[in-house]
Amino acid sequence: MRSLPGILLATTLVAACGSSEPPSAAGQPVAGAASAASPGSSQDVAAAPAGSAATGPALGGRTGELVNPDNNTMVFLYYHLAGITPPIDSWIEQDSRVKFVPAIEKAAQRTAIRGELEAGLAAVGGVGFIRLSLSSANLSDYDPTYGEFTVRALAPSSVVEFAGFGQKVSLKFANGRTAQIWKVQPEDAQSIRDRVGGGRNVELDTYLKITAVQPGPGGGTITTQILEYEMQEARTGTTIVRVQVPQ
């Protein structure tokens, strides 16, 4: 039998840092922004109330919401969603406040840290929605063929990663294929291009509904549906567009 060519897998990761801060003060809606979004695939809206009836409850009837959760909170949330018992004892022993204190203080530290962890786990109990700010929308240039910009931070390949307690939790967008498309009329496109400066200076606030969780080795994946997003100019904080993504 002759040898066969195999295939080598390599993974290319293009990383961009996301802000852990909530969005800066919401800017004034910009004139022209309302007409910038085509009603075909998305439309401008006023900020929708959290967990509005239109969105319905998330995975397992969850209605709670997290705003820019930190790494550890996302690990808590993953364990809660996946229904996996978190290894709290192990986390406590790995905590530097236990590891590097004199033996006589360890017992008290363990008790304190256990309290923190249990409170953190309890806090994510009913969470089904996440508000997440990203430092870059990774906005493409305008594509006149289809009359649209692409919000590449929402692309199907986008993954927001959270690492805590030795676990890695990935957050993905189930509807990125359509949500990434921002329809803009040709007559509005140039003014937007002028404002966003090649798409580098655009921040993104998203409102996400948790739809699935997938456990994996060393962590797991939380899949979300993008319900809404808002793009802002990074320098001035002014809103470029608010979009409600058709579900």
Add this chain to the structure above:
Amino acid sequence: MRLLQRAFLLMAAAVALAACGGSDQPKPTPGTAASARPAPSGNASAEEVAEEARGKVKCPAKIKMPKRADGAPVDDVIGVRPGMTYEEAANVVMCTNDLMVVTGPITSGFKIQTYGNTVRQGFTARLAEPRVEKSSKQIMKEMQDDMIARSGNAVRYDLAPGQSKWHVTTMGMPGQEIVVAAGREEWFEEGRNPTVASVSEALIKKYGAPSMDQDNPGQRYMRWIYDPLARPVTETSPLYNRCGGTGGSGGVNLSPDCGLVVQAQLIPTRDNPALARSMEVGVVDQANGYERVTATEQSLEQMEQQKRAKAVEDAAKNADAPTL
């Protein structure tokens, strides 16, 4: 917190032996060279070699996969389409030529944790060649010639005029693998070379106007790119330079951001750039392929977890207690 744009970059690289499958390997596809049978020996013509390797092959191949929807992008290479089963694709490939022999399955490549399961990740195929029993003297001379050629950096082509080869990439749970990508390379017979223009016209007739068409010295390069919504990608799209195709030697990029990509490469003859020496055409369904790889990986992981949980459950019932 980090935002990652991720794409699987898959390149043909490793070498695997076809006969290294374990006992849990999926049943060999009838008519493929991997079917368990004693290695034939003795001189044989190409027809005899093909007959030995192919066994019974029914042509035209019976395909259960639904036909392409009206208006959908053309997505086949001589009938091989993403979404076909491994067996269907192998059958179609063998039906392209009476001498075409499929070799496989390829069981490595995508770096996924299979937990000991055999996932058929594709196959290759090429025309059978006459088998000639060589004397030790002949073998030594060939080795010597090879060594001299290597030391002189001689160009060695994988195909000779009149030959063709395939590389089909598949993915899925064991026994349920489907085609993700397929590529074919053909070297035209000497003296019967078509013009580069006629080949490119034929490609355009079949696949439509290409998204990318580069007529460079030494090669004509064409690509038909679609986004995951099956819309043709034009040069103003952010996907224009991001979605690559495949060819007869395999190797594919799979990104959930890209859809179907058909790619063709025409190489002119050395003496006359208007005549085509060879043609390579490949198709890959990137978004669905990416989903397939991810889903397979997840299913294998779940299967393993269930197996482990069952083992623990059984151990709790049946295992001996330690003697302390």
